[in-house]
Amino acid sequence: MSSPLAREWVGIQQFPATTQSKLHELLGKLKEENMSTLTILVMGKGGVGKSSTVNSILGERVATVSAFQSEGLRPMMCSRSRAGFTLNIIDTPGLIEGGYINEQALEITKRFLLNKTIDVLLYVDRLDTFRVDSLDRQVIKAITNTFGKGIWRRSLLVLTHGQLSPPDGLNYDDFFVKRSEALLKYIHLGARMKKEFEESTIPVVLVENSGRCKTNDSGEKILPDGTPWIPNLMKQITVVISNGSKPILVDQKLIDGPNPNNRGKLFIPLILAFQYFFVVKRIQRAIKEDDAKESKPLWELRDMGLADRKF
Numbered sequence: 001m002s003s004p005l006a007r008e009w010v011g012i013q014q015f016p017a018t019t020q021s022k023l024h025e026l027l028g029k030l031k032e033e034n035m036s037t038l039t040i041l042v043m044g045k046g047g048v049g050k051s052s053t054v055n056s057i058l059g060e061r062v063a064t065v066s067a068f069q070s071e072g073l074r075p076m077m078c079s080r081s082r083a084g085f086t087l088n089i090i091d092t093p094g095l096i097e098g099g100y101i102n103e104q105a106l107e108i109t110k111r112f113l114l115n116k117t118i119d120v121l122l123y124v125d126r127l128d129t130f131r132v133d134s135l136d137r138q139v140i141k142a143i144t145n146t147f148g149k150g151i152w153r154r155s156l157l158v159l160t161h162g163q164l165s166p167p168d169g170l171n172y173d174d175f176f177v178k179r180s181e182a183l184l185k186y187i188h189l190g191a192r193m194k195k196e197f198e199e200s201t202i203p204v205v206l207v208e209n210s211g212r213c214k215t216n217d218s219g220e221k222i223l224p225d226g227t228p229w230i231p232n233l234m235k236q237i238t239v240v241i242s243n244g245s246k247p248i249l250v251d252q253k254l255i256d257g258p259n260p261n262n263r264g265k266l267f268i269p270l271i272l273a274f275q276y277f278f279v280v281k282r283i284q285r286a287i288k289e290d291d292a293k294e295s296k297p298l299w300e301l302r303d304m305g306l307a308d309r310k311f
């Protein structure tokens with residue numbers, strides 16, 4: 001899927017020299033592993049910082065950032081090339097509207113992704129929210145139903161607003177662990193993961209898109225613990241794509257999903273047989289027994305030739 005139309009990744013030059021050399025090193029490693037393209041899909045609810053994260057990674061303003069939820073319905077792919085390597089980042093609309101999955105946005109996103117290969121999914125949410133609720137589960141379910149459970153083996157949980165000061169004097173690390181655990185639990189539930197799958201952990205990576213993000217001496221944007229987050233995020237992405245799982249090819253079959261008309265068709269004869277033997281037969285037997293017990297009215301006996309016809 002290397003895109004011949006990819007523009008040169010000039011945004012990388014916006015980063016401090018240290019970040020640039022770390023990114024070049026990572027791209028070099030991927031090339032050594034015979035990868036010449038990396039396609040990152042960014043999904044999550046609206047307003048969580050998906051578009052901002054896309055812009056931060058690229059060092060360019062390619063995606064529209066909005067403080068209000070007017071993201072539109074269209075996904076957007078931005079391709080950039082650097083030293084023979086193509087980086088594709090796909091920004092998607094928030095999938096929730098009025099408390100439910102926006103089916104139209106989901107449909108448009110699916111069609112947009114057709115025939116693309118997803119190397120990694122960034123499932124974005126905010127660090128500074130406290131609740132995990134049915135909306136989260138709905139988005140996670142929609143992602144699972146669209147791409148299959150396997151997508152979660154190729155995913156990272158990205159938490160924006162990483163520079164937060166936890167409320168009520170809570171310790172930052174404790175807060176981070178609690179928030180991550182709550183979301184990961186919902187991912188496990190929403191993706192209906194089995195035990196062995198649960199053990200393969202989804203990495204959680206912090207991001208701070210704010211222009212007021214602290215920097216270190218080299219000018220790199222850092223998290224409260226001093227980690228420069230852009231190279232860290234890219235590093236974690238390379239770890240995930242080297243974990244032995246397969247990239248997700250979005251083909252028609254995947255998009256159509258299991259045909260709801262065929263689902264369970266195999267069981268129909270079984271259900272009919274069950275009904276016949278256990279329901280119909282039983283009722284018939286009961287009727288027969290009832291009939292046998294019942295004293296027949298004379299007219300019926302007459303019809304059966306048992307009564308005196310003259311009567």
Ligand code: GDP
Nearest residue numbers: 047048049050051052065066067160161209210
């Ligand atoms: P999207 O709807 O998920 O694409 O979210 P946007 O990227 O449009 O961001 C929604 C709002 O949150 C915008 O006002 C952003 O400036 C802000 N925002 C996004 N990420 C961060 C972050 O890491 N820190 C802070 N402080 N604000 C952020």
Ligand code: MG
Nearest residue numbers: 050051064071
């Ligand atoms: Mg957006």
